[in-house]
Amino acid sequence: MNDDIRRLIYHTIDETASPTEFDQLQDAIREDDEVRDEYLNAVALSQTLTNAATIESMEKSIAHASDESRSASQETTIRTTSTTNSLGGRWHLAAILTLAATILLVASLRHVTQLQQNGTLLERRVTLREGLQSQVREASTNYVARITKISPEVVWGQGSSDSEFLLRTVEGDSIDVRQGFVELEYYSAAKIILHGPCVFVTSGVNSGRLEEGRITGRVDGDQFHLTTPTATVVDLGTELGVSLSETDETNVHVFDGEVEVRSEHPADGSTSSVSLTEGMSAHIDRDGAIEHREPDNTVSYIREFPNDSNSDPDLISLVDVFCATSPTHINLSGVVAPDSGEPDRRPWLDEDGPGHRYSAGLQLTAWHPFVDSVFIPWSDGIELDIDSTGNQIDLPESQGRTWGPIWARRKINGNKLNYRVEDFWGTLTLDVVMARLRKSEIGMIGMHANVGFSVDLRELRQLGGTPTQFSGIIANLDNSAIKDSDAPEWLNANRFSADFRVFVDGELRASRLDFTRADGELELSVDLEPNDRMLTLVSTDADSFDGFDHVVLIDPVLRISH
DSSP states (O other): OOHHHHHHHHHHHTTOOOHHHHHHHHHHHHHOHHHHHHHHHHHHHHOOOSOHHHHHHHHHHHHHHHHHHHHHHHHHHHHSOHHHHHHHHHHHHHHHHHHHHHHHHHHHHHOOSOEEETTEEEOEEEEEOTTSOEEEEEOOOOOOEEEEEEOTTOEEOTTOOOBOTTOEEOTTEEEEEEESEEEEEETTSEEEEEEEEEEEEEEETTEEEEEEEEEEEEEOSSOEEEEOSSOEEEESSOEEEEEEOTTOOEEEEEEESEEEEEEEOTTTOOEEEEEEETTOEEEEOTTOOEEEEOOOOGGGSOOSOOOOTTOOTTEEEHHHHHHEEETTEEOSEEEEOTTTOSBOOOOOSBTTBSOEEEOOOOEEOTTSSSEEEEEOOOTTOOSEEOSTTOOEEOOOOOOSEEESOEEEEEOOTTOOOOBOTTSSSSTTOHHHHHHHHHHOSSEEEEOOSSEEEEEEHHHHHTTSSEEEEEEEEEEEOOOGGGGTTTOHHHHHHOOOOEEEEEEETTEEEEEEEEEOGGGOOEEEEEEOOTTOOEEEEEEEESSSOOTTOOEEEEEEEEEEEO
């Protein structure tokens, strides 16, 4: 199947296909089994259906078509020979697959938003399996928030849930801080600072539960619901502080904006509520009584997280660049979906990792202060768009897919976290990546082949200073050796090597080609000119097989001239 057909598939899924392109894809689906399978796989991986009735209708339609075909086949059996029966069976298969693909095509255009139900984001994916059975799989909950900052003196408590490597949390995760401060940022735009000792639970997409200690919060988006054992605080877009006493009494103070405080009286089940505005405070006792109080000891609330004062003014870490959400807000991790350009919140799709993402053309990242765009190269590699200024490059042929998102992660000194092995980059990769991260000076960027991203150097110049050189250590953390005992023949039949290239405004400036884990690490450096605009980094498979090509960029930096 050529890349033109693959582009038609993704244009259709993205609702950017013209009527002519739509008709072309319909014809291709009917005529080519490979196109049909590719389309169904793309829908299963990339789209969600918001209406369960649509799925039920699809299943009934396929079942109805199956019944009609079965009846027709039975009548044919009476009148024809076994050879004709064989032809009828193939027609039966093609008819059902064509009907399923057509229904999916229409459904995917109409139902591509996520279902939000009771505060839980669910994905419903449709996959046609062998035997033509339509199955609906409800994926695990999307990530709702992430830990963005940790103070150096943090001590974690035993009540903390195991952490995902990129520090994202799902509904129900508990964060137990015995000492120090932790900043938590919701994808819904709420930002919470936990003051140790503190126990906080990310209970939903737009909600949290304080079980011990105190927090400060800033909400810039929708209403945020914070619960304690004795109160519910509805933040209407404001900045507030909330503390919980050892006897479960709640104190609320509003620094800016407005909140609504609700409580329930255990004795009779009645409720009380009060609105608080800037400068007001309230106390809620164990019986649910709400009392207005004068602000008391508000200086104990930390409203802004302390800045990292140890950074070198002559260097800009590319890890920090990738992890940024604003020119002044640098996080501990960053995760971008290369097939959409959005912050990646999707749960892992497979038991051994995040699953494949497929070529969908250049994806702009307008929300990011420094990253211009991301992309997964088309399999033919020809005239590949790599940034918003129109630069194009040619690459060798590849499989036109990558494994999971592009990620960046800062090294965290002296903080011991337990990590969830199942929430990671691929089969048993946690140990090898963590071991290398601990040895790094700053951190790493993960770019499993085949994927790339472009950084806008002009935006970085706005921070003060001009980038004069890019440098970083390239390695392939291939862990295919774990398959040795399970599949030695398969292991020997494949070479797990990758390519890495550095482009500046579409011009190749440096590369490392056909390297495996056994080849070790290599430092690349590229001199930059004052007028250079786009720095593009690309990881691809070197051997037409992308398995285990876990390419990492270790301690990448830009040297700055002031």
